[in-house]
Structures are given as C-alpha cells and as structure tokens.
Amino acid sequence: MAITAKTLCKDEFFYGHKACAGCGGSLAVRNALKVLGKNAVAVLPAGCMSAVGFNFPQLCFANNAIISTFAGTASMLTGIEAGLRRRGITDFTAVGFAGDGGTADIGIQALSGAIDRNDNMIYICYDNEAYMNTGIQKSGLTPFGAKTTTTPAGENIRGNIRPKKNMFEIVAAHDIPYAATATVGYMTDFLNKVEKASKIKGTKYIHVIAPCPTGWGIPVSDTVEIAKEIVDCGLWYLAEYEKGVYHITYQPKELTSVSDYIRKQGRFRHLTDADIEMIINSRNQKWEKIRKEWA
C-alpha cells in the first residue's frame, strides 16, 4: 500500500532532539524511520543529525542507532549488516542518514565500497548543501553561488564558484540496484521511495533535499515550501535509477522561476541577475538531457 499522510505510522522514532526549528534533515530522518519501523538499525555519522540526537543521557532514537565516524557511515553499516546476519537476525533494515558532506566528500569512498560489494543497506543522504554542524562551510554539494563561511561573498568572489557534485549519477554509475532523488517538500514521494528501497536487496541510495533554515537564510516556517520550490523550478529533480535505467518520477509541467527561488534565500542574496542567468542556463541544459534521456 502506498504511503500517504493517512497511512504513515503514528509511532515516533526520532524525538526529543535539539535540531533547530524548521530543520529539514530531522524531518527526513523522522519520517523515513516511520516507514522503516522499529527494526531499522540506523547509522549516523558526525553531522547535524547525530549532533542533535545523541547527547548522553538524552538519546533520541527509539530504534537501534549508532554514530559512526564522519567517513564511516557505509562501512559501519556493512559491519552491522554482516554482524546481525551472522547472528541469524534477518528482519531488520540497515539504514544510514548522512549529510551532504558526509556523503559526497569524506564518506564517498566508503559509500562507493559498499555499493561495489552490493551490501544490503539503504543509504540516505540528507542534503542541506553545506557542512552545517560546523557552521555552514562549503561541501561538494553546495550549489553554485551559495555563500558559506568558507565561500564568502565579497568583492572578488561571489560565494561558491563550483556546481554541485552529481551524487545521484555517481552512485548510479556503480550500477547500484536502486537509487533515487527526493525532497522533504514532496514527502510522500520521498517516503514511498524509502519504502520501495526497503523491499530491494543490495545497496540502495536515496538523496533527499533537506533545507536548513539556519544555513540557507530562510524563515523556519518555509522549509517545506522551499523544498517544493527547488523541484518546481527545476534546480532539483525527482528521479529513480533502477535496473540500469533512469526515469523521472515527477514531471513539472512548466518550471517555475529560478529567480524567485534564489531571491528568497539569504545565502544567495549577493547574486547578480547575470549569475542567476547562468544558473538558469545550466538548469535548462540539465532538463534538456533529462527530457531526452530519462523520460
């Protein structure tokens, strides 16, 4: 049965934590665990979600959960999966929740290794587009133009000068059994992808956009709206990769204004119209490819 707001499990597995109001990451973790249920065994590396959820004696997971090293989400999942299997336990889901930095930068090696071995796990990257826990520094998934504390917007450089790494396709290029993109703005799409992943054997990867009001410079009440808008304006897309084939799971009829999306966020405040024009161009190129190849 498809997951909807009505059918979503009422139990809570991630609560009492210290995430900021409006945190997209905690929303992703909370709801994904509702889908996976009490037998989810969660690994969270250093990053906001572990920092807000595991402060002894205030431990916030009702299911089994453990912090891994920053680089070690996937490798620790591998060990846990193998260990529990060796104990004869089969009715569990090994799931990782790692940030964009923990995934696309320091943890990419371990993730690649796990996919290469096709270890049985769901790896969820909650992407807030910077190292938030250490105070908003640039990661490999920080988008072009974003101001962070290590890519300041000044006279000479206007924030981050490089586009986001393409993690979804990097992961897919491993010939992973299942990969998907999502956003906390379209929650049922995300949760149904989590549900689908939980039924597939081998390594599964879900990349979910999870806005961070603190780092993005948006009101705490706008998390879900902005997480919808990033998809609606085409700077993010909802897609799947399965059995070697990409396909888009949501086709916006018409892409909304990139400029509107950008202008709502403090991190992009310094961008000029010409900068935004560049962003629109690269979006258009991407969508041309998506429409041609992933339809």
Place this chain on the structure above:
Amino acid sequence: MAKKFLSGDEAFAEGIRLARPEVISAYPITPQTIVVEKLSEMVENKSLDSAFIHVESEHSALSCAMGASAAGVRAFTATSSQGLLYMVECLYYASGGRFPIVMMNANRSTALPWNIYGDQRDSLSQLDSGWIQAYAENAQESLDLALMSYYIAENEKVSTPFMVNLDGFILTHTYEEVDIPTQEQADTFLPKYETDNKLDLDAPKNMAFSAGPEHNYIFKYKEHIGMKNSVSVIQEAEKKFSENFGRNYSGLIDAYQTKDADYIIVTLGSIAGLCRETADKLRKKGIKAGVLRIRYMRPFPAKEIAESVKYAKAIAVLEKDISFGNEGAVFTNVNSALYTEQVSVLSYNFIGGLGGRNISESDIEHIYAEIQRGTKKVNFMGIEVAE
C-alpha cells in the same frame, strides 16, 4: 594438535581460524598481506565460516569491524604501518566504544622515506589509542596470542580492543615449527562471544553517542579501568591456556636471567631471542647479563619492569622507535616506571632497527659493553655522533 612449518603471518591466521571470528574486514599491506590471503583461502575452503568483507580502505576495515562488534559478533582485522595510520581515527573510536576487536599489526616502518621493512614506530605511535598492545616474539606465540587476545579483550570487565604486533618480515615471514591446536581444543579454551554492548532489536540502544564535559570523564575513566582490568584477565587466560595446551606464558613481561643480572637489555618483539643468546655467551665470560622482554606495552607493566631491574647496575632499552625531539617511546615509558616505582638504576636508550636495519649479535654485545662502561643517554645504533 598438529605440527606445521609456518610463518608468523600464517601462524596468526591459523590462530584466527581457531578463534572463529564472525566478520573479517581487512585491506592488504605488506607485510600483513599473507594473513588476509590465508583467511580468504580458509573461508573459500570452508575451514573457516566467516563473512569476509573486501573493504576499500583500512579506515573502512576498522569501521566495519566496529559495526560487526556493535552487532554483537566477534570481529577481526589486520594491518600494518600506513594502514594503521590511515585508520587511526577508528582506533580511538573502537576503544571508546569498548568494542573488543582483535587486530594484527605487522610492525613496519612509516613513510617517509617509504620502507616496507620492520620497525615498531607504527604501533608505538598508538600507545595512547586505548588498545591493549601485545608484541609477539615468535610464530608460536603469534598463534597463541591470536586465541588469547579474544579471551582477554572480550572479558566483560575488559571490553577493550586488542592489537597483536608481529615484527614485519623478521617474524611475519620467517618459518618455524608451530603447534596448531584442534578446533575442539580451541573451542574449550575460547567461549563464544557474549555481550550486552550490542544493538538489540528487542531492547533498542543508542550507541557511540556524545558525552559532554559533565559525563565524558566518567566514560574515559571506565575505559582506563577496563584496560587495567586486563592485567588479571591476561593471567587468567594464560593459566587456562597452559591447562589446555601445555604452553606457558609469563604475563606482561618475559624476564630472562634478570634476577641476579648486573646488565639488562629491555626490549620488545623478535629481537629478544638474539639478546638472550648474547646474554648466555656473556655469562660464560662472567658478565651477569639478562634480558627483559616487554610482552605488553599496554597495559604497561611498570611495577613488573621496576621489580625485574631494580638490582641491576645498568639497563639498556633497545627499541625500533624514535619519538622525534625526545627519545624512544619505550625508553620514556620505562624511565617513568623506574621513577614512579622509586627504582634507581642507570638507564640508556639504544635506537636501532629503523626501516628494517639489521641488528646483529655484535650490535647486542656492543650494547652490553657500552652500558657497562657508561654511555650517552640516547644512542642511535650505527651512527657515531660527537658528544
């Protein structure tokens, strides 16, 4: 029991086979590689029933072993030199998480300059990582330590990871006749791993958490006590080992002719054999020479060392290590033991064997001669320096 002609690496792999780890995750590096190859073979030919995980780095090797240990099963990894340094973050994580993982480390020089041969700078740089550190002298002791290490590490009062060090090439690649216990014998000695320190579907846990200033020190203190508790468990393990296999070990140190010795070499690992031979020859010439082999650098046998050397006229700490800007780390540890135990004996440091440089019998004779005469505090073997 069967006798076989085995290298140190092979003997260690046999010991691990008998210990039946459920999960093995390791990454190849000379001179450890033979261990992972042997274990893979054993898994293939079904003499070992384990999940062998082809991790893509040493960091992942130990991270994976921690995952397995957190899942409540016995885990093994092995490394050396650059690999050990690459996984350092995980060393501290494993000890802090109280995961009783066993790791074999083939002692090897660390780059730069690149060098694959044996010295002990890799493991000695990790004395503070919270791992029990044992140094084997020969292939038989390597196999026996593989079995005993799990017995000690997994004791619930200890619950501390265990690093067994084998001198690169000199021990890892040198063949000796080794007694291999039967699986039945090994099973009687080493019980299945049982722990509460694990993920549990019936009683979910949050593990490897943060602890702020108000609690952190309690966890660290407990970690220290866990390591300290291993001292009596090492004794217990050796007693039980002796009853089961008829081979005896002497705890944290291995003292040879130290009781009446005037001059003692204190050292680690495989070089101890040559030191003992040299001491025997000197004794025939009327010089009362002795050898103290430190078997465990952590927990550190401060009392035992002080007790063994307190009547000597002078001691030499011979080690394959240097802490740049200071002296050898073993020397520092030994001197601290002498000072805290209020033993006054002249002590000298001999740093040798770096990058696998040979230490010959005449080098050892030279050390005994130098400490009889009195020499510099810190001596670099093979390098003459004007005072």
